[in-house]
Amino acid sequence: MISNIITALLLFVWIASCSPISDLHKPEAATELPLPVRTVAQIDTAPAWLENIAVRANGDLLVTQLAPAPVLFTVKNPSFKNATLDPIYQFNVPNASTLLGITETYPDTFAIIAGNATPNADGYPGTFSVWSAKFPSPQTSKLEIRKIANVPAAKFLNGVITLPERTEILIIPDSQYGLLFRLDTRTGRSEVIADRPEFKPYPERQNKTVGFGINGVRIRDGYLYFSNSNLVKIFRVRLTRDGYVGQAPVEVYADLNAATTFVDDFTFAGDGTLWAVSNDGNTVVVVGPGGKKVREVAGASDALTIAGGTAGAFGRGAGDREVLYVCTAGGLDAPVNGTVVEAGKIVAIDTRGYGYSESDIYGLV
Numbered sequence: 011m012i013s014n015i016i017t018a019l020l021l022f023v024w025i026a027s028c029s030p031i032s033d034l035h036k037p038e039a040a041t042e043l044p045l046p047v048r049t050v051a052q053i054d055t056a057p058a059w060l061e062n063i064a065v066r067a068n069g070d071l072l073v074t075q076l077a078p079a080p081v082l083f084t085v086k087n088p089s090f091k092n093a094t095l096d097p098i099y100q101f102n103v104p105n106a107s108t109l110l111g112i113t114e115t116y117p118d119t120f121a122i123i124a125g126n127a128t129p130n131a132d133g134y135p136g137t138f139s140v141w142s143a144k145f146p147s148p149q150t151s152k153l154e155i156r157k158i159a160n161v162p163a164a165k166f167l168n169g170v171i172t173l174p175e176r177t178e179i180l181i182i183p184d185s186q187y188g189l190l191f192r193l194d195t196r197t198g199r200s201e202v203i204a205d206r207p208e209f210k211p212y213p214e215r216q217n218k219t220v221g222f223g224i225n226g227v228r229i230r231d232g233y234l235y236f237s238n239s240n241l242v243k244i245f246r247v248r249l250t251r252d253g254y255v256g257q258a259p260v261e262v263y264a265d266l267n268a269a270t271t272f273v274d275d276f277t278f279a280g281d282g283t284l285w286a287v288s289n290d291g292n293t294v295v296v297v298g299p300g301g302k303k304v305r306e307v308a309g310a311s312d313a314l315t316i317a318g319g320t321a322g323a324f325g326r327g328a329g330d331r332e333v334l335y336v337c338t339a340g341g342l343d344a345p346v347n348g349t350v351v352e353a354g355k356i357v358a359i360d361t362r363g364y365g366y367s368e369s370d371i372y373g374l375v
């Protein structure tokens with residue numbers, strides 16, 4: 011009898027786990043926007059432009075600072091209420107006055123972009139380089155730092171992503187020359203692998219003097235996805251498993267112009283939703299699977315909640331895999347309401363309330 015009940019229960023659990031419905035994030039909560047945003051930790055004094063974020067396997071955050079100094083920060087236990095942004099390394103070498111993209115290359119080893127730029131982020135050609143930051147053990151925040159290579163042909167390297175099947179290869183966009191670089195971290199050799207109109211900056215669209223074209227990059231299902239900040243769009247192009255683009259056509263994946271005025275870095279959630287931060291827009295915008303359903307889901311253009319969000323990454327701890335951590339510049343590029351800035355910070359966005367209704371997923375209408 012008992013064993014029959016257990017069998018029935020197991021069968022029920024099995025059926026429930028096979029049903030695609032159980033994969034949905036609480037679809038009934040889909041309209042509860044904006045999503046809740048919590049400040050995890052903030053730099054003490056403005057100005058402080060935090061630029062990019064990666065998550066260690068132990069759950070700690072790593073955050074690069076673009077200005078005022080090239081500092082790498084960590085946030086240990088970001089789900090704790092008492093979390094702090096702690097500096098763990100300051101670059102103190104020529105041609106590394108700003109830090110940009112960060113990506114994991116080998117377990118607990120990260121590649122970091124450094125270079126020189128004017129205060130309004132106009133890059134100095136020939137100053138950009140890529141560094142390796144290695145944690146010798148999961149328990150430590152002490153780092154082994156070394157330069158991987160200079161990328162002398164670049165003007166403003168920005169995001170960076172590791173090739174999934176060959177992690178010694180990095181794909182690195184140049185936001186100002188509008189080029190895509192490929193770097194072999196074993197040899198230090200870099201090459202331009204593509205030069206397309208969709209990579210170029212178009213500062214006149216936002217009445218700016220300094221432009222940002224291709225900015226954030228992610229690789230998913232054989233495509234390189236990239237944002238163009240000035241065009242306010244996400245594009246994609248096929249990438250070979252060795253990290254080349256060849257003559258593959260660039261496609262528009264999602265147009266974010268109806269939702270915001272700028273797009274900075276972005277990341278994918280496990281279900282294929284794309285989470286983009288809008289920097290000047292002070293929001294987070296979600297793109298549904300397939301590039302459909304572009305929606306502002308957190309922050310607001312006139313609020314400090316996500317003032318100048320620059321990049322986001324999902325947690326890797328047991329309890330925060332559905333938490334999007336976003337780093338901010340405090341509105342330095344475009345002050346909130348024209349005048350208000352604050353120090354950069356890390357916010358946590360609980361994405362569990364965001365889901366698609368059945369009709370969105372199954373096309374049932």
Ligand SMILES: *[C@@H]1O[C@H](CO)[C@@H](O)[C@H](O)[C@H]1NC(C)=O
Pocket residue numbers: 090091092
């Ligand atoms: C921070 O909070 C955690 C969990 O509540 C606690 O274990 C830890 O001792 C606290 N650390 C400090 C420095 O207060």
Ligand SMILES: *[C@@H]1O[C@H](CO)[C@@H](O)[C@H](O)[C@H]1NC(C)=O
Pocket residue numbers: 104105134135136137160
């Ligand atoms: C710094 O950048 C300049 C180009 O502005 C370059 O000539 C020089 O070799 C670089 N120095 C280092 C240490 O990379």
Ligand SMILES: *[C@@H]1O[C@H](CO)[C@@H](O)[C@H](O)[C@H]1NC(C)=O
Pocket residue numbers: 215216217
């Ligand atoms: C740019 O400036 C022009 C002329 O001042 C103005 O008409 C236009 O609305 C501005 N565009 C944006 C995006 O601010």
Ligand SMILES: *[C@@H]1O[C@H](CO)[C@@H](O)[C@H](O)[C@H]1NC(C)=O
Pocket residue numbers: 312313314346347350
């Ligand atoms: C911006 O202006 C709006 C409208 O006056 C106001 O509600 C909001 O609090 C302001 N934001 C900040 C950060 O001061």
